[in-house]
Amino acid sequence: MNSNAIGTAPRLKGVDHTARPTWKLKETVEFYRDKLGLPLIHTISARGWGPETHPDFLHFFFDSGNGSTIAFFYYLGSKEPDHLTGKPGQPPVPSDHVFDATHTSWLVDTKEELLAWKARLESNGVDVSTTTAHEVIESIYFRDPNGYFIEITRKLRPVEALDGRDAALTLEAAIRLEEEAKARGASVQLIDSVWNKKASLLDAETGRTMASSGAAVRIYVLNVPEFAAIVDAARRQAHCTVTQAGKDYLVIEAREPVEFGRKALNLKPAVWYGLFTGGLRGKIERFDRDIVRIVPA
Secondary structure, eight states: OOGGGGTOOOOOOSOOEEEEEOSOHHHHHIIIIIISOOOEEEEEEESOSSSTTSOOEEEEEEEEETTEEEEEEEETTOOOOGGGTTOTTOOSSOSOHHHHHSEEEEEESSHHHHHHHHHHHHHTTOOOOOOEEETTEEEEEEEOTTOOEEEEEEESSOOOHHHHHHHHHHHHHHHHHHHHHHHTTOOOOOHHHHHHHHHHHHHHHHTOOHHHHTOSEEEEEESSGGGHHHHHHHHTSTTEEEEEETTTEEEEEESSOEEEEHHHHTOOHHHHTTTTTTOEESEEEEESSSEEEEEOO
16 A cells, blocks of 8 residues: 555655765775775676666675665776866865765764774875864765765764754745746855845744844854854854844844954854854855954845
8 A cells, every 4th residue: 555645654764875986996895895894795797787878887885884885886898987087086175066065974973983983094095184063063084096075974963953944944045045036037156145035034934124123234043052152252242132033043133243253263164154054134245264244234
């Protein structure tokens, strides 16, 4: 019987495997089996998969924990695409945002485990990034022999219900903005405009207007630990007020420009550049690695 017919939606049980092509058979096996220590558990060898254009191949799987696997296709006799040339050997920092967006991330439980993995990889000659905290996770990054980004991460805090509500509001703001831009034959280029749209949605939700409060700048801050520093800094500035906005947000308001320094907030760049994800009314006049300044729009 179809589960939908009795009102129960089908549920996924977790990721079984991820898969990517490789043109470096020996190096890929040695990297995942020997350097990462993932057991090789299965290989499919096939004479194509039907279509004449489909090459013969090897499809091999490594155990990546909790019943999941990471798999690779090695197409016999095929040539590595030009766009992958030069990817291997690049440092473990984002260089091609489209290529690097596709990556695999594995989970560990503790900071000690994360650092142990960093030490293991480096002892095997793998170039590993520094630890990077971005909101709810902390990670290290490295590349496999194909140049694919690999991440090992630990959770800094559990994801709560308010995170889901905030996520939905962010995407609603972005979708509305994109539809408005498309109607004008334009496209959305700046995250600032998404933050402004999200703030307008929160204004409507909480019954706030710029005129009613007399504010020239308004910053919505999700009430979670990673953004607490900006709220604390605002409370120390005489021209800023901080109040509750609904059950999920605090709101910083000011009648004049507001400025914050990253080092004073003690924030890593990955969190710093997402500082206004809660929503913003105002114009970002300066936003670099060290200083952000918001002025009235």
